[in-house]
Amino acid sequence: MAKSPTVEDVALAAGVSRQTVSNVLNTPAVVKASTRERVENAISQLGYRRSAAARQLRTRRSSTIGIHLDPYAGGISGVVLDRFVHALTERAGDRGMRIQLYAARTPTDEIERMRELADGGEIDAVVITGTFHGDPRTQWLLAHEVPFVSFGRPWGEDDVASPAHLWVDVDGASGTAAATRHALAHAGSHVAFLGWPTGSGTGDDRERGWRDALAAEGLRMPRVAVDEGVGRARAAVADLIASDDRIDAIVCASDSLAIGAHLATTAAGRAELPIYGFDNTPAVEALGISSVEQLPEKVASGVLDLLMGPTGRVVVPREASANAAHVLVEPRLVVR
Incomplete structure (x- = not known):
């Protein structure tokens, strides 16, 4: 199998330094137009592609959202969460993000898994499901300033006018x-x-x-x-x-x-x-x-809209305000 071209290969083909290639990839505005064009031509001819790992090291971002995968328990209603995870994965991909599934059997286990993934730089944000009164997961995420949105409201005194965190739910x-x-x-x-x-x-x-x-x-x-x-x-x-x-x-x-x-x-x-x-x-x-x-596809879109905002990337934790803290999806009745 042929070896994938590297930054050094691009630099050699364009007759520039490795740093110049890096500048063209990351801060093209600082590179002279003629040099930038030479480097871009070399990238195209060699078929060079930046690796996700290198991008993560450079940006300190993984472009990944973590979500808990519920244990399989059979039954009927679990198909809704399956549809939600599928839709979230598909729509996240459209925004240049990936989904990382992780397993946990209890809220305490899930907190530990979120801690490991966040501390290791493997995820930029979390989506949690199945919220409940006094949910320790949301308390941990807020305390550690990990960006997150829940599929399920906080179940506070007033989740609309005074929400505890960003949330999407079905009405x-x-x-x-x-x-x-x-x-x-x-x-x-x-x-x-x-x-x-x-x-x-x-x-x-x-x-x-x-x-x-x-x-x-x-x-x-x-x-x-x-x-x-x-x-x-x-x-x-x-x-x-x-x-x-x-x-x-x-x-x-x-x-x-x-x-x-x-x-x-x-x-x-x-x-x-x-x-x-x-x-x-x-x-x-x-x-x-x-x-x-429930229309879980609309829930997935709402989650990403709240999590990423207009920036096109995961934003830092925001104060939950009544104007931009939640999405309440209107379900539809299917009559048979």
């Missing part, structure tokens, strides 16, 4: 409100909600959309809470429709819950009862269940 309340309004218009006034136990920021936000849509019509309906899982959802909905035959539709906090609800209503001879999920995964599409789609 879950808007999604479940749209599903509830559709159910009220096409199924009837008895629209129940199947969600998670209180305390999950994401789950509480999605429940709020359902409550607000009902309240706008002067309605109150039952709420059922279970831990995530098709089997748990199936059992809970079987009990619900057995005790209340007035239920016209069920809005769910996730596609996993929606599939459980669908199995329960089908087994009870009520397959026509409308079910609405959240995530719009291939599983609910195959079963013909309506669902709210």
